[in-house]
Every structure is written in structure tokens, then in C-alpha cells.
Amino acid sequence: MPSLEEQFEAFTHVFDRLKSEVARAFVGQPHLVEHVLICLFSNGHALLEGLPGLGKTLLVKTLSDALDLKFSRIQCTPDLMPADVIGTNLLVEDARGIQRFEFQRGPLFGNIILVDEINRTTPKTQSAFLEAMQEHRVTVLGESHLLEDPFLVLATQNPIELEGTYPLPEAQLDRFLFKLKVDYPTIDELSRIVDLTTAGEVHQVSRVCDRQTVADLSALVRRVKIAENVKRYALRITMASHPDSPEAADLVRQFVNYGASPRAAQSMILGAKVKALADGRYNVSLDDLRAMALPSLRHRLLLNFEGEVAKVTTDDLVGEILAKIRPS
Amino acid sequence: MTDAERIRAKVNQVRSRFFFLLLANFVAVAVCGVALVAALAGFRDEPAGRPVLLAAVAFGLTAGLLAILRTPSGPATAARVDRRLGLQQRLETAWECLASRDELDLLLLRDAAQRVHYVQTSIVAPLRFSRATKISVLAGVMLVLGVSIFRILDRSNRWGVFPLESSARAGQGASPAGVAERTTTRTAEAPKPGRAEFRQVGTLDGAPQLAGRASQQPGTAPDVSLLFPAQEPPSSPAAGKGASADRPGDASRRADASSRVVNPQLDAGAPDKRASRGSELPVTQPGRTPADLPSGAASPGSTAGAASVRKSLQQTVASPAGPSSGRTGGSRAGSAGPAAGPAQGRDRGSAENADAAFIARYARQYPAMGPVSDAVLASQGIPPGMRQYIAAYFAAIHR
Numbered sequence: 001m002p003s004l005e006e007q008f009e010a011f012t013h014v015f016d017r018l019k020s021e022v023a024r025a026f027v028g029q030p031h032l033v034e035h036v037l038i039c040l041f042s043n044g045h046a047l048l049e050g051l052p053g054l055g056k057t058l059l060v061k062t063l064s065d066a067l068d069l070k071f072s073r074i075q076c077t078p079d080l081m082p083a084d085v086i087g088t089n090l091l092v093e094d095a096r097g098i099q100r101f102e103f104q105r106g107p108l109f110g111n112i113i114l115v116d117e118i119n120r121t122t123p124k125t126q127s128a129f130l131e132a133m134q135e136h137r138v139t140v141l142g143e144s145h146l147l148e149d150p151f152l153v154l155a156t157q158n159p160i161e162l163e164g165t166y167p168l169p170e171a172q173l174d175r176f177l178f179k180l181k182v183d184y185p186t187i188d189e190l191s192r193i194v195d196l197t198t199a200g201e202v203h204q205v206s207r208v209c210d211r212q213t214v215a216d217l218s219a220l221v222r223r224v225k226i227a228e229n230v231k232r233y234a235l236r237i238t239m240a241s242h243p244d245s246p247e248a249a250d251l252v253r254q255f256v257n258y259g260a261s262p263r264a265a266q267s268m269i270l271g272a273k274v275k276a277l278a279d280g281r282y283n284v285s286l287d288d289l290r291a292m293a294l295p296s297l298r299h300r301l302l303l304n305f306e307g308e309v310a311k312v313t314t315d316d317l318v319g320e321i322l323a324k325i326r327p328s
Numbered sequence: 329m330t331d332a333e334r335i336r337a338k339v340n341q342v343r344s345r346f347f348f349l350l351l352a353n354f355v356a357v358a359v360c361g362v363a364l365v366a367a368l369a370g371f372r373d374e375p376a377g378r379p380v381l382l383a384a385v386a387f388g389l390t391a392g393l394l395a396i397l398r399t400p401s402g403p404a405t406a407a408r409v410d411r412r413l414g415l416q417q418r419l420e421t422a423w424e425c426l427a428s429r430d431e432l433d434l435l436l437l438r439d440a441a442q443r444v445h446y447v448q449t450s451i452v453a454p455l456r457f458s459r460a461t462k463i464s465v466l467a468g469v470m471l472v473l474g475v476s477i478f479r480i481l482d483r484s485n486r487w488g489v490f491p492l493e494s495s496a497r498a499g500q501g502a503s504p505a506g507v508a509e510r511t512t513t514r515t516a517e518a519p520k521p522g523r524a525e526f527r528q529v530g531t532l533d534g535a536p537q538l539a540g541r542a543s544q545q546p547g548t549a550p551d552v553s554l555l556f557p558a559q560e561p562p563s564s565p566a567a568g569k570g571a572s573a574d575r576p577g578d579a580s581r582r583a584d585a586s587s588r589v590v591n592p593q594l595d596a597g598a599p600d601k602r603a604s605r606g607s608e609l610p611v612t613q614p615g616r617t618p619a620d621l622p623s624g625a626a627s628p629g630s631t632a633g634a635a636s637v638r639k640s641l642q643q644t645v646a647s648p649a650g651p652s653s654g655r656t657g658g659s660r661a662g663s664a665g666p667a668a669g670p671a672q673g674r675d676r677g678s679a680e681n682a683d684a685a686f687i688a689r690y691a692r693q694y695p696a697m698g699p700v701s702d703a704v705l706a707s708q709g710i711p712p713g714m715r716q717y718i719a720a721y722f723a724a725i726h727r
Contacts, residue, residue, distance in 0.1 A: 004431045223432055227421040229407060276416075282436045285416035327407075 004223075008277060011217045015041075015278040017208045018066055024203045025062040026055055027196065028189030035180050035295055036063065036154065038274040040112075041218050044177025044267065045133050045153040047118075047168075047299060054182045055193075056156045057114060064112040065205040067214060069150065072110035076121035078164065082128035086138045087145075103140060108132050111148060111211065115155035119165045126172055129153065133175045150214050170258075170302060177267045179299035224273040226284040231269065233327045234289050238265040240321045241301055249320040255307030256317060260300035267296040286327050294318050331434070331441035332426045338444045339405050339423065345453045346408075347399040353461040354391035360468025361387045367475040412452050415443055 002010065015037060022033050032048075036059065039046040048056050057073070064071035074085055087106035093099045107113065108129075118126065132138050136147045155176070157168070173179075185193060196203065209217075240247040242259030252259070272288035279288075298314040329337075365383035400408060406423040409415065422440035425433035457465070701722040705715060 005435055008435075225421050225425065225432065225436055227417055227424055229403065229420060230417050279416075281416060281418065282432060282439060283416070283418055283421035285418075287416065 007216075007220055008280075008282065011041075011220055011277050012280050014209050014213065014217060018063075021066040021205050021208055022059065022062050025196075025205055026059045027192045028185045029183065032180055032182060033059070034275075034278075035178055035271075036060075038271050038278075038292075039154075039177050040067075040150060040152050040214065041221055041274045041277075042177055042267075042270045043150065043152075043218055044270065045155070045175060047173070047176040047179045048154060048156045048182055049159055049179060050156070050182025051160065051184075052158060054184065056154075056182055057116065060112060060114040060154045062205055066208050067112070068207045068210050069111035069214070070148075071112050071114070072107040073114040073116060074107050075116045076118050076125070078120060078122060080121045080125050082125050085125060085128050086132070086140060089141060103143070103145065105145070108138060109145075109147060111150055111152065113151075113153045115153060117158055118155040119157040119162075119167055121166065123166055123169065126166065126168060129155075130172060130175060148211075150211065150218065173299045174261055174263050176299060177271065178295035180295055221270070221273050221277060224276050224284060225282060226269060226273070229328065230284055230286055230289065233286060233325070234265050234268045234272070236325050237268070237289070237293055237297075237321055238262070240325050241297060241317070247325060249317070249324045251312065251317055251320045255303055255310065255312045256301055257304035257307075258302040260297050264296050264300045268292045271296060290322060293322055297321070331437040334441045334445060335406075335419065335422055335437060336402075336426060338447070339402055339409070339419070342409055342449050342452050343399060343402065343405045345449045346405065347395055349453055349455060350398050351391065351395035352455070353458055354394050355388070356457060356461055357464045357468070358384075358387035358391040360465050360472070363472045364468055364475075367472045367479075409444065409447070409452050413443070413447060415440070419444060 018037055019030065019033055022037075023030065026033065036046055038044075040063070048059075050056060060073075061071060074080075083106070085106050085108050087104050087109065089101040090104045091099055092102045115129065118129075128138075132147060132151075133153055136149065136151050137144050138147065139145070153176075236247060238260050239245045240249065241252060241256065241264070242248060243253045243256045245252075245259070248256075248259075268289055269284065269292075271292035272284045275288045275291060276282070276284045294315060297318045301314045301317055303312060303314070362380060362384045366380045369379050403420060403423050406419040407417070410417050410419050418436070418440045422437050425436055428434075704710075705719060705722075710718065
């Protein structure tokens with residue numbers, strides 16, 4: 001049994017190696033990769049928002065290869081039904097001719113689930129993900145089925161072509177630990193992408209760790225210390241997202257209808273703990289919290305009508321909150 | 329020494345430095361405050377030493393108290409060290425785990441202790457004054473300089489803001505012409521509230537009084553009146569001509585001076601603006617004219633005049649109806665004509681005899697003035713800022 005210090009060192013080592021392995025196939029956007037890994041070790045889920053063709057699917061696939069985890073992909077369409085996602089009971093007949101119902105697992109039973117264009121499926125199907133994401137289990141006809149850990153849902157949605165889509169309800173958005181934006185690559189990154197995909201080079205991603213290691217390291221995350229003052233800073237940031245809060249920024253008062261839920265504080269602190277471990281620290285710092293504030297809060301702020309009309313983004317609001325709230 | 333002890337020692341060391349830095353900041357402000365009090369003490373009629381001492385004690389205690397109260401606590405100090413050294417809240421977190429024996433906490437303590445072990449407190453808390461301190465000190469220095477410069481500019485008390493003894497001293501050392509000029513300035517300028525134009529008038533009870541606008545204000549003139557038997561301190565000739573009245577062998581001019589205004593311009597035929605006001609001045613014993621004054625009292629502002637007035641007042645007390653009792657104020661009463669009265673004739677004689685007699689009278693009378701001056705200085709009715717001037721006046725008499 002390795003000592004605690006060795007486990008912490010192993011975490012840092014695994015985290016760095018995962019980043020470098022993913023970077024071999026997925027060019028650029030190191031912050032996106034880091035945040036996805038943070039979601040993985042936090043046992044959270046991420047909503048990736050970006051235009052088509054930016055490598056979202058490649059990122060998830062590369063990650064599952066590096067971790068030697070079971071990867072599933074669900075392409076959401078308006079006619080996708082919950083049973084298509086969760087699974088269903090099928091009538092099967094055994095060798096003796098006895099017929100019985102047997103639960104046929106859906107694609108949700110995996111370790112890393114890519115839910116592509118989640119906003120194109122109906123709310124009924126979207127809600128099928130709720131229990132799985134929160135409880136790590138599904139219930140079919142009164143029977144619960146546990147999902148294997150690690151269980152990471154990476155959902156994507158397209159910010160354009162919103163006709164015929166079903167925007168995710170707030171309750172479901174709140175289930176996601178982070179909302180990550182996939183940006184366009186820079187010209188240098190694009191050059192490398194072109195080289196990788198048109199020159200016939202094949203980069204095999206090495207396996208960094210197995211499923212059990214990921215589970216152990218995820219458990220280690222929760223032991224990271226956070227000082228009381230640092231924790232209060234995270235709570236103040238969360239509270240400042242509410243328009244009726246005394247510490248709310250002016251933009252928040254003007255354009256926010258509802259602020260972030262307590263899950264935002266949980267996400268921020270949990271993500272900050274992973275980041276601290278990845279940086280080789282045993283404690284959470286204020287910088288960790290600031291780095292986690294944007295992905296934790298941006299999908300948890302509900303704009304009012306004025307905000308929608310003024311085209312204020314939640315990123316602006318989070319930036320305003322961070323500028324206003326100073327550690328005590 | 330364990331990691332926890334090393335961390336605690338380092339944090340306490342930094343705390344002590346924070347305390348002394350705060351103390352230095354507050355003491356700097358306190359010194360400015362004391363200097364300001366010392367500069368402003370000139371406005372008061374008390375000796376400057378006591379308020380300055382009190383201010384120094386009060387400011388010092390306040391500075392010490394504020395430094396104690398504002399010294400950061402242990403966790404706050406650890407947080408400051410973290411911020412200063414970029415320790416990513418290692419020390420702050422470790423401070424909360426000082427008593428813990430958890431494996432992770434021990435790791436945390438070791439990590440923090442290694443990072444702060446070689447840190448110098450001067451790096452964490454460099455000696456510098458805060459912005460608020462700098463602004464306060466600058467404002468204090470400017471105020472002190474402003475007050476000091478104003479006092480220097482107003483040594484002649486032209487604006488009457490400072491009842492400085494410097495004014496009295498300047499009057500003593502100045503030439504008669506200068507004093508006359510100053511007197512002219514003072515008497516010619518418009519009277520201000522609370523300021524008295526000091527003129528002597530006789531009283532029935534034998535005490536000289538001041539007449540003037542300020543004397544009509546309740547509670548001001550009656551006290552001050554005891555102090556100014558003449559228009560100017562006796563050590564300084566009130567006016568060029570008034571001073572000459574004391575010269576030996578010039579008794580006739582002395583008699584004339586009793587009715588003369590101290591402004592030399594008036595002697596030169598300039599119109600006396602005050603003459604028109606003379607009728608307004610209270611003369612406590614109607615019927616007395618400047619001509620009734622003894623020759624020594626005829627020179628307002630001269631020592632001889634002051635003594636003569638007192639002597640005449642004594643005589644008044646002895647025989648209230650005596651024709652020789654001096655009642656001054658004639659110089660303001662507009663009686664510019666010949667003022668020789670019956671008393672003048674008695675004092676005419678040789679100048680030497682007159683002076684010798686005056687000195688003898690003054691020497692006899694002065695001891696009685698001591699309690700009078702004390703009583704006056706203890707009076708509550710003296711206008712603000714006048715007490716020091718009065719004290720200087722008595723000192724001048726004494727000299």
C-alpha cells in the first residue's frame with residue numbers, strides 16, 4: 001500500500017501523462033483537456049459547447065483510449081427515446097424454451113459517454129439522463145441498475161442552428177459539473193491538425209491507467225484540504241451570483257434572474273481540489289477557485305429578459321463577479 | 329522542533345513585525361498630531377506645554393492601542409504571508425492543521441514549513457508607510473507649516489488672529505515711531521467683534537476701565553479695563569508725541585499730550601476719525617475731562633501715564649470729589665483743545681522732581697497691582713486669545 005504522499009505524487013503523474021497523451025491526438029486547447037480531466041477525477045459531467053468539427057468527439061474518444069475505459073456515444077435526435085439510451089427489457093427465450101424478460105443495457109452503461117448534440121433530443125429523453133448523471137444508476141420498470149464508476153457524461157451542444165432544438169432545462173444543466181466552450185484552434189494548432197489528419201500519421205494513444213486507478217485517484221481528491229477563508233471565498237462567489245445578494249455586482253443585479261445553486265460551490269471546490277492535486281499541492285488555493293469559477297458558474301446563471309436583449313453573456317457576468325469579490 | 333512549531337514561530341515573528349510596522353505608522357501620524365496641537369496652542373491662552381503634553385500622551389496611547397487592535401491574527405498573518413510570497417494558501421491551510429496528526433495534515437505542515445523556513449520577515453513585511461499614513465503625515469506637516477507661517481506673518485498681529493506675546497515684545501523693542509505706526513494701524517482699522525479698542529476711562533471705584541466698542545460687549549470690557557490704564561503697554565511709548573511727554577523738563581508738552589491722540593497724523597493736522605466716535609465712548613464719570621488728568625496720565629500708553637492714572641485713581645478713592653482725579657479718555661473724547669486743568673498746575677515743576685516722584689509712586693503702587701493682575705488673569709470674562717496678551721502686558725509693566 002503506497003503512502004499518502006506517494007499516492008499524491010501518482011495522481012500528479014497520471015494527470016500530467018493523461019494530458020500529454022490526449023495532446024498527441026487532440027491538438028491544442030490544453031485548458032479544455034485539463035477541465036475534462038478534472039471532471040473525470042471529480043466524478044462530474046461536462047457540457048461541451050462548440051461548433052461542429054472542432055474535435056469534441058475526438059477528445060472524448062482519445063480520453064477513453066488513454067484510460068482504457070468503455071466508451072459509448074449517443075447521437076441525439078428528436079426521435080430518440082429514453083429506452084434507446086437506458087436500455088429496455090426484451091423478451092428472450094433460453095435453451096429450455098422458457099421465455100422471460102431480460103434487461104438489455106443501453107449505451108448509457110459505459111464509463112465515458114459522449115452525448116452528442118444533447119439539445120436536439122426531446123425533454124423526455126433528456127430527463128432520462130438525470131438519474132444516471134446524479135445517482136449513477138438507472139431504474140427500469142422499478143428495477144435499479146448501477147452504473148460503473150467512473151461514469152463521465154460528456155454532452156455536446158451546438159450554439160447555432162437552434163431551430164428544432166430543445167434547450168436543456170435548468171435542472172438538467174445544473175447536473176453538469178462544468179460547461180466548457182470549445183474554441184477554434186489557432187493557426188499553428190490548425191496546421192498541426194492538418195498534418196496529423198492528412199499526412200497519414202497515426203498516433204496511437206498509450207494507455208495511462210486503468211479504471212481502478214481512476215477510481216482510487218478520484219477518492220484521493222476529496223482528501224485535499226481547503227482553508228476556511230478559501231472556502232468562504234468560493235461561497236461568496238456563489239452568493240454574489242444572486243441579484244439580491246449584498247455582494248452582487250451591478251451587472252448581476254441588472255441582468256440575472258436567478259443565481260447559481262449550491263451545486264456551483266460544490267463544483268468549484270471539487271474542481272479546485274483536483275487542480276490543486278494536479279499542481280502538486282495538498283491544499284486548495286484562491287487561484288484554483290478562480291480558475292474553476294467560470295466553468296462552474298456560466299451555465300448556472302439564468303439571465304432575465306433585459307440580459308437576453310442586451311446579449312449579455314454569462315461569462316461577462318462571472319468575470320464581473322470575480323472582479324468584485326476579493327478574498328477577505 | 330516540529331513543523332507545526334516552526335510554522336507557529338515564523339507566523340508569530342511576522343506578526344510582531346506587523347505590529348511594529350503598524351505602530352510606526354500610527355506613531356508617525358501621532359507625531360504630526362502633536363505638532364499640530366503645539367502649533368495651534370498659540371490660539372489658546374494657556375501655556376503650550378500642558379496641552380502638548382496631553383496631546384502627546386493621548387496620541388501615543390491611541391497609536392499603541394490601534395497598533396494592538398489592528399495587528400493581524402495568526403490566520404490573517406498566515407494569509408498575508410501566503411499572498412506576499414505566492415504560497416498558494418499553503419501556510420493559511422497549514423495554520424488550521426497545527427494541532428492535527430492526520431497524515432495529510434502532516435504532509436501539509438511539512439510542505440508549508442519548508443517553504444517559510446528561510447523566509448525573512450523583512451521580505452514579508454517590508455518597512456514602509458501606508459498610503460493613509462503618508463497622506464496624514466503630509467497633511468499634518470502642511471497644517472503645521474501653514475499655522476507657523478501664518479503666525480510669523482502675523483507677528484505684528486495686524487489681523488488680530490494671534491494674541492501673541494510676540495506682538496507685545498515687538499512693541500517693547502520697537503522704536504516709538506514704529507509703535508506709533510502700529511498703534512495707528514490698530515486704532516484706525518475697523519473694529520472687529522471681540523476686539524477692544526483700549527482706551528482708559530476713569531471710574532468711580534478707582535479702577536481704570538477700557539472704553540471702546542468691545543467694552544460695550546457684556547463680559548469683556550470690565551475685566552480688561554483693569555489692565556489697560558493707558559492705550560498701549562507702558563513699556564512702549566504709545567505714540568511719538570505721547571512718549572515725549574515723559575521727558576524731563578517737558579511738563580507743558582506733557583500737559584498737552586493729555587488731550588492728544590496717539591496718532592501722529594492727528595498731530596500733523598490730519599482729521600481724527602475717532603473724534604467723531606468720541607462722544608459715543610462711555611465715560612464712567614461724566615463731567616471729568618482730560619484736562620482733569622494729572623500730567624503723567626496725560627500720555628496714554630506711557631508708563632508714567634499709567635502710574636499717574638493709578639495715583640489719581642487712588643486719590644479718587646480717597647476723595648471721590650477731588651478735583652484732581654484723572655479721568656482719561658479725553659484723547660478719544662474729541663477734546664483737542666487745551667486740556668490743562670487744575671491738577672496740571674500741581675505737577676508742573678522740575679522734570680527731575682516729577683520723575684523721581686513718579687518712580688516713588690509707582691514703586692509703592694506696584695505691589696498692589698500684583699493681586700489685581702492675578703485677579704484679572706483669572707477672570708473668565710477675558711475675550712478669547714487676549715489672556716496671553718494681558719499677561720505679556722503685566723510682564724512689561726513689571727519690567
